[in-house]
Amino acid sequence: MAEHPEAPRTSPRLSATFTPEVMSEIRRAAATGIYDIRGAGAKRSLPHFDDLLFLGASISRYPLEGYRERCGTEVVLGTRFAAKPIHLKTPVTIAGMSFGSLSANAKEALGRGATLAGTSTTTGDGGMTPEERGHSKTLVYQYLPSRYGMNPDDLRKADAIEVVIGQGAKPGGGGMLLGQKITERVAGMRCLPPGIDQRSACRHPDWTGPDDLAIKIEELREITDWQKPIYVKVGASRPYYDTALAAKAGADVVVLDGMQGGTAATQDVFIEHVGIPTLAAIRPAVQALQDLGLHRAVQLVVSGGIRSGADVAKVLALGADAVAIGTAALIALGDNDPRWQSEYEALGTTAGAYDDWHEGKDPAGITTQDPVLAARLDPELAGRRLANFLAVMTLEAQTIARACGKSHLHNLEPEDLAALTIEAAAMAGVPLAGTGWIPGKTGL
Amino acid sequence: MPTFDLRLAPLRALNGALHALAPETDQTHWTVLNPDGRHAIACGLDAPVSVEIEGNAGYYCAGMNKRASILVAGNAGVGVAENMMSGFVRVRGDASQSAGATAHGGTLVIDGNAGARCGISMKGVDILVKGSVGHMSAFMAQAGTLTVLGDAGEALGDSLYEARLYVRGRVTSLGADCVEKEMRDVHRAELHARLQAAGLAGEVDPGEFRRFGSARTLYHFHVDNAGAY
Numbered sequence: 083m084a085e086h087p088e089a090p091r092t093s094p095r096l097s098a099t100f101t102p103e104v105m106s107e108i109r110r111a112a113a114t115g116i117y118d119i120r121g122a123g124a125k126r127s128l129p130h131f132d133d134l135l136f137l138g139a140s141i142s143r144y145p146l147e148g149y150r151e152r153c154g155t156e157v158v159l160g161t162r163f164a165a166k167p168i169h170l171k172t173p174v175t176i177a178g179m180s181f182g183s184l185s186a187n188a189k190e191a192l193g194r195g196a197t198l199a200g201t202s203t204t205t206g207d208g209g210m211t212p213e214e215r216g217h218s219k220t221l222v223y224q225y226l227p228s229r230y231g232m233n234p235d236d237l238r239k240a241d242a243i244e245v246v247i248g249q250g251a252k253p254g255g256g257g258m259l260l261g262q263k264i265t266e267r268v269a270g271m272r273c274l275p276p277g278i279d280q281r282s283a284c285r286h287p288d289w290t291g292p293d294d295l296a297i298k299i300e301e302l303r304e305i306t307d308w309q310k311p312i313y314v315k316v317g318a319s320r321p322y323y324d325t326a327l328a329a330k331a332g333a334d335v336v337v338l339d340g341m342q343g344g345t346a347a348t349q350d351v352f353i354e355h356v357g358i359p360t361l362a363a364i365r366p367a368v369q370a371l372q373d374l375g376l377h378r379a380v381q382l383v384v385s386g387g388i389r390s391g392a393d394v395a396k397v398l399a400l401g402a403d404a405v406a407i408g409t410a411a412l413i414a415l416g417d418n419d420p421r422w423q424s425e426y427e428a429l430g431t432t433a434g435a436y437d438d439w440h441e442g443k444d445p446a447g448i449t450t451q452d453p454v455l456a457a458r459l460d461p462e463l464a465g466r467r468l469a470n471f472l473a474v475m476t477l478e479a480q481t482i483a484r485a486c487g488k489s490h491l492h493n494l495e496p497e498d499l500a501a502l503t504i505e506a507a508a509m510a511g512v513p514l515a516g517t518g519w520i521p522g523k524t525g526l
Numbered sequence: 527m528p529t530f531d532l533r534l535a536p537l538r539a540l541n542g543a544l545h546a547l548a549p550e551t552d553q554t555h556w557t558v559l560n561p562d563g564r565h566a567i568a569c570g571l572d573a574p575v576s577v578e579i580e581g582n583a584g585y586y587c588a589g590m591n592k593r594a595s596i597l598v599a600g601n602a603g604v605g606v607a608e609n610m611m612s613g614f615v616r617v618r619g620d621a622s623q624s625a626g627a628t629a630h631g632g633t634l635v636i637d638g639n640a641g642a643r644c645g646i647s648m649k650g651v652d653i654l655v656k657g658s659v660g661h662m663s664a665f666m667a668q669a670g671t672l673t674v675l676g677d678a679g680e681a682l683g684d685s686l687y688e689a690r691l692y693v694r695g696r697v698t699s700l701g702a703d704c705v706e707k708e709m710r711d712v713h714r715a716e717l718h719a720r721l722q723a724a725g726l727a728g729e730v731d732p733g734e735f736r737r738f739g740s741a742r743t744l745y746h747f748h749v750d751n752a753g754a755y
Binding site: 228229233279 | 668
C-alpha cells in the first residue's frame with residue numbers, strides 16, 4: 083500500500099456463508115449456550131408458489147366471464163367414512179393454533195372470521211375453549227400427542243377430529259410453551275402447574291406405527307359413533323409414504339403441512355432445517371392417493387406458507403382439495419402490524435420480523451396471555467379483517483380459475499401451470515415455462 | 527340385564543347401544559361375551575352402568591370412559607382406559623403398554639402386571655397395579671397417583687410433573703427429574719385410600735411403599751439441565 087498510496091482499496095466484502103445473520107446467531111449462541119427458540123415457520127428462501135405461473139386460456143381453451151359465469155368454491159371434507167362430512171363455502175380453512183399460544187381474543191377472532199367466510203377453524207395443543215366453540219360454526223378438534231385438555235365431551239362437540247402426527251415447522255418434534263404464557267387458565271386446561279415451561283410430546287402416548295394408527299382411528303370413530311370426519315395431519319418430510327399410510331389407516335382427510343408452516347415455538351434449527359417445502363410435498367401426496375385409487379375420496383388439505391388466492395389456486399391445481407392458513411390469518415388479525423413499530427423496536431425487532439411469539443409480549447395482543455396486551459385485539463374487528471382476507475383469497479383464486487376456463491376451483495389441474503425455475507418444475511411436476519420439460523420426467 | 531355376544535353382533539352395535547343409554551335407564555349391568563381381543567370395546571361410555579367383558583380385550587378398551595364401571599375378566603391390550611375421565615376400570619389379568627395413558631380421572635386397577643409406559647402423561651387418574659409395571663411408566667405424568675405393589679422397570683417417572691408414585695417393590699431406575707420423597711402422613715392416607723378403592727384395605731401395609739415424585743428441576747428449561755434430557 084505504501085508504494086501506491088492512491089490505489090483504490092478493496093471494498094469491504096461480506097461473506098455469503100458467514101452472513102450478518104449467521105454471525106449474529108454465533109455470537110448469541112456463544113453468549114447464552116442455548117439454541118434459539120422462536121415462532122413462525124421457515125424464513126429462508128425456498129422454492130415456493132411464486133415459482134409457478136398459470137397458463138391463462140387462449141385459442142386452445144376458452145375462459146369464463148369474470149363477473150357472470152359461476153366458478154364454484156365449495157368443498158366437502160370427510161366424505162369417506164364420516165356420517166356428517168364438513169361442508170365449507172371456500173377451500174381456505176384456518177389451521178390449528180392453540181389457546182395458550184394465542185390469546186382468547188385471537189382465538190375468538192379466528193372463529194368469527196372463519197364463520198363469516200363459511201369455513202372452519204381448528205383448535206390446538208391445549209384443548210377447546212367455550213369461546214372458540216361458540217364463535218366457530220365449524221370447528222376441527224386436534225388430537226395431539228400431549229392430549230392437553232382432551233376429553234370426550236369436546237370430542238363430540240367438534241365437527242371434525244384432526245389426529246396430529248406432526249407439523250411442517252417441526253416434523254418429528256414436540257412443542258414448548260414457555261412459562262410466561264402458562265397462566266392459571268392455560269395451566270388449568272392442561273393439568274399443569276402455572277408458570278412452568280410446558281413441554282409437548284413428539285409422539286402419541288398410546289400408539290406407535292401405522293397399524294396402531296388404524297386402531298386409534300377406529301376408537302375415535304367408535305367414541306363419536308362414526309359421525310365426525312377424521313383428519314390426519316403430517317409435517318411434510320416423506321409425503322408419499324405418510325399420505326399413503328394415513329389413508330390406509332382410515333383417514334377421511336390428510337392434512338399436509340410444509341416447512342413454511344408456522345409454530346408457536348420451537349428451535350430455529352428445527353424450523354429451518356427439518357422438513358421439505360410445501361411446493362415439493364403436494365405432488366407426492368397426490369400421487370400416493372392416486373396410486374391407492376383414493377384421490378378426491380380422501381381429501382387433501384395443504385398448508386405451509388399460503389398467502390394469497392394465487393397460492394390457493396396453485397395448491398388446488400396440483401391436486402389438493404383445500405388449504406389451511408395460519409401465519410397469514412394472524413397477519414390478517416393484526417400480527418406484525420407496523421402500527422406497533424415502536425414497541426417492536428423496544429423488543430429488539432421490527433414489524434414484519436417479530437417472531438418471539440413464545441415470550442408472550444406480542445404488541446398486537448395475539449400471541450400473548452398478558453391481559454393488557456390481549457385487550458388490544460378487538461375480536462369482532464379482527465374477525466372482520468380475517469373474513470375480508472378470506473374473501474379476497476377466494477375471489478383471487480376464482481379469478482385465476484376463470485381465466486383458465488374452470489367452472490370450479492377443483493377443476494384446476496397441473497396442466498394449467500408452468501414453472502419459472504428448474505427446481506420448481508421438478509418439485510411441482512409441471513413444465514419449465516416455455517418448454518415441455520419436467521425435470522426427471524420428460525425430455526426438453 | 528343385557529348380554530352381548532361379539533361373535534353374533536358387531537362392535538358398533540355394542541358401543542352404539544351403550545352410547546344411546548338414557549340417563550334413567552334400568553339397563554345398568556351389561557355382559558359382553560366372546561370379546562376375542564376386539565379393539566375399542568366399551569369406549570366412550572358416559573353413563574353410570576357396569577360392563578363385564580368376559581375374556582380378553584384388545585386396544586383401547588374403556589377408552590375415554592366417563593362414569594361407567596368396566597371389568598375386563600381377561601387381559602387388556604394397549605391403552606386400556608386411555609384418557610379416562612371418571613368411573614372405574616378393572617383388568618383381572620395383565621395389561622399391555624400405555625395403560626391409563628393421559629387419563630384425567632377415575633380409577634384403573636390392574637390385578638396382574640402392566641407393560642411399558644403405564645400411566646404415561648396421566649392427568650389425574652388413580653392407577654393401581656397389583657403386579658409390576660414396565661419401563662418408562664408415569665413418563666411425563668402430570669397428576670394423579672400410580673401405585674405399584676410389585677416392581678417398576680427402568681426410568682420410572684421420567685420428566686414427571688405433579689403425579690405421585692408409590693412402589694412397594696424394586697425400582698430398576700428412576701427417570702430424569704424423578705426422585706424418592708419422604709412418605710408423610712398425608713401420603714400414607716392417600717395410599718390407604720387408593721388401596722381401599724382397589725379392595726385391598728387391610729391386606730396391604732402402606733408402610734411398605736416408597737414414594738416418588740418430581741424434583742421440579744426441569745420445570746423451567748435451562749441450559750444447565752440439558753444433560754438431563
